[in-house]
Amino acid sequence: MTLKTLLLGAVATGALAPAAFAERGEDGHVNIIYWQAPSIMTPYLSSGTKDIEASSLVLEPLGRYTETGELVPYLAEEIPTVENGGVSEDLKSITWKLKEGLLWSDGSPVTSADVKFTADYCMDPEGGCAQLAKFDHIASIDTPDDLTVVVNFDEAMPNPYGPFMGGQSPILQKAQFESCTGAAASTCTEANFNPIGTGPFVVDEFKPNDVISLSANPNYRDPAKPAFATATLKGGGDAEAAARAVLQTGEFDYAWNLQLAPDVLASMAEGGQGTPVSAFGTLVERLEMNMTDPSPDLPEGERSTVAHPHPILSDFNVRKALSMAIDRGLLTEIGYGQAGRPTCNLVPAPALYASDNEECLTQDLEGAKALLEEAGWTDSDGDGVREKDGMKLSLLYQTSTNAVRQDFQALIKDWWNQIGVETELRNVDSSVFFGGDPGSPDTFQKFYADVEMYANNFDGTDPQSYLQMYRCGNEPKPSSQWQGENINRFCNEEYDALLDELAKTGELSKRGEIAKQLNDIITKETMTIVPLVDRGRVSAHSNTLGGVVLNTWDSELWNAADWYRIDG
Missing domain, CATH: 3.10.105.10 (Dipeptide-binding Protein; Domain 3)
Incomplete structure (x- = not known):
């Protein structure tokens, strides 16, 4: 067992913080395979799960759901509630506070204007937003300062966590997308394929329906993450080939949505290179x-x-x-x-x-x-079809x-x-x-x-x-x-x-x-x-990939920033 593996064990038990030894990119490369290949890198122009999940490596919401369904802050300081004053007593508004010092991957600051713009972008009646239901009943959005966003609803909303929560509703950079609103949304190829984000990775090259090459975001808010300097998300093929690539050949580290007959999956798992996970x-x-x-x-x-x-x-x-x-x-x-x-x-x-x-x-x-x-549907001529x-x-x-x-x-x-x-x-x-x-x-x-x-x-x-x-x-x-x-x-x-x-x-x-x-x-x-x-949900990860937590309540790649390599 290597020193790094021992240290990671200490991290898992809380005995040692990752920042004590970790360095961004020190674990090299990670290979991910989605047999349904991503076609675009924004969930606002696709309802396809593969596009929503690929986007989550780059684009992030204010808050996410954990593997147990708990709401946790990501770009926000905390999850607003009535108890902490973030949700109004009449349930007609929710106030989000951005973390200080957040940067987009291009080095520019993340502000409340980006959050408001994201809602305006999706709610544009000519835009055809694929996640419009997330923004139901929004009356207006106020931005009293650069770190504060107040979402006002047209009626009391006991569940005000539709907009900006979860992988289906991340924040877009206003500067990149402001000329891509309404009917122009689907025409902005550069922005839609290469979004500027706050997530652990940035897109280096996007080949629709094929492969995405990514590298560590140099401005990610945790200087020790991600552990991987580069990542490849390969698309296409079929579920069987994806499972084989992780469980038998070890070519890939993570395979999503292994929609296979149970006996086929069980046989592949005997390959010893990886582990199926399900929930x-x-x-x-x-x-x-x-x-x-x-x-x-x-x-x-x-x-x-x-x-x-x-x-x-x-x-x-x-x-x-x-x-x-x-x-x-x-x-x-x-x-x-x-x-x-x-x-x-x-x-x-x-x-x-x-x-x-x-x-x-x-x-x-x-x-x-x-x-x-x-x-009244009858087979009058005897051909077997009513x-x-x-x-x-x-x-x-x-x-x-x-x-x-x-x-x-x-x-x-x-x-x-x-x-x-x-x-x-x-x-x-x-x-x-x-x-x-x-x-x-x-x-x-x-x-x-x-x-x-x-x-x-x-x-x-x-x-x-x-x-x-x-x-x-x-x-x-x-x-x-x-x-x-x-x-x-x-x-x-x-x-x-x-x-x-x-x-x-x-x-x-x-x-x-x-x-x-x-x-x-x-x-x-x-x-x-x-x-x-x-x-x-059934996916699989290699036996050398640590930190994987299968999440059925958010993107499966929700915590890719926490993935690391386990030394053999």
Whole structure:
């Protein structure tokens, strides 16, 4: 055992502070692999997890969530609360205090103007911000001095931690992005690929959908961090290759989102080079039902927009039958084993917010057939495909390219065929599917299909911002450069009214009740979202990489500044 390893052990036990011996960059290079390659380095122009997480190496929020869901300050001095005076008694404002002496990676000071600008940037109605739900109910933002930011809400906000908390809502440098607002946001390639940040690393070279080369931020606030002088985040390939690169060959130090069959992952772990890590959070693999018409017969700019309701999936009975035909238990067993749980909920955790909705857990093929028959979808010509009013019950079902997802597609197609639904399958390279490029026809935001499958989750332990994604008007559309969080174009007045009630409700038990109602409207009463599996997050790190703490409530790279090399 080397002296450094002994010292690191002392640090872990609190016997010795890292600053006593650590030096920025002394551990050389770290290799990270995300088989879904990042396409952009700002979460404000992408809902893709791979882009949000890559960005978190460079861009930071005022506060983050720990692996236990606790709120901790990052750029802020402390987390504002009513008790410390940071949140007003009437819950209509929150005051953040920046740490003194913070510098951007270019050496310029971080000020309250940058924080205010970030909110203005996202809230610009022409900008198409992918994280707009984080800024719901903001009335104004004041900056009384360079270190103080006061966020004023238009009503009491018992949970005022939407803006500037977590990896989905970091601070942008005003000087770099001030000419990139509104419709110009997506055109600012240099800023979007090479943001100036406060995080432990800076971008040296960004190759979209391929690789990011980074180096230690010379102005990072802790002079002893990061331990690594340089880093590479490699994208592309598939989950199996990523797992092999850490667990068997040792080429990489960290592999994200190992969406593999449990037996495959267990076999790889025997390679002895690395360690799988897993934890449950709020990641749900689900089907999104397109409530708008994606037909290529419509003019470009009108496909998948609210001007054209879906000719088949607007029928609730069809959506319900599609859900009834699915065996979620079998999907979970085949795809995730103990790292998954069948679910009917969009919000599976924490327990306070998780509905007891379990109706979907029992597959009912005969019931699905009967429901379609009663709704007038019949197979009149005996070809095995139902039709109604001259329209075939035929659907295009898309997802990203991944072995587990293609297994799911095959099984679901078979079940749907059994109930008389003709199903065409399509899979898209994950870097493109989750990339958010407004010019691509293949992004999950544009949704040029009838049904699509993916997984998503939310920062922290409170689902308010997550549920706000499905507010009327928050759908991706041409006027927002196809950005937006309401992916299936859902709109329901009762739902929006409950969102407003949740925003002003402080008592936790009542917040839980409202969140469950919102969950049930989407997943049970309307079935515009069909949850499949509550997925545990599974990643892996090399046996020589220390400091890794898997976090399902924030970015997985949330504490990359604390990573270090363990000597063999």
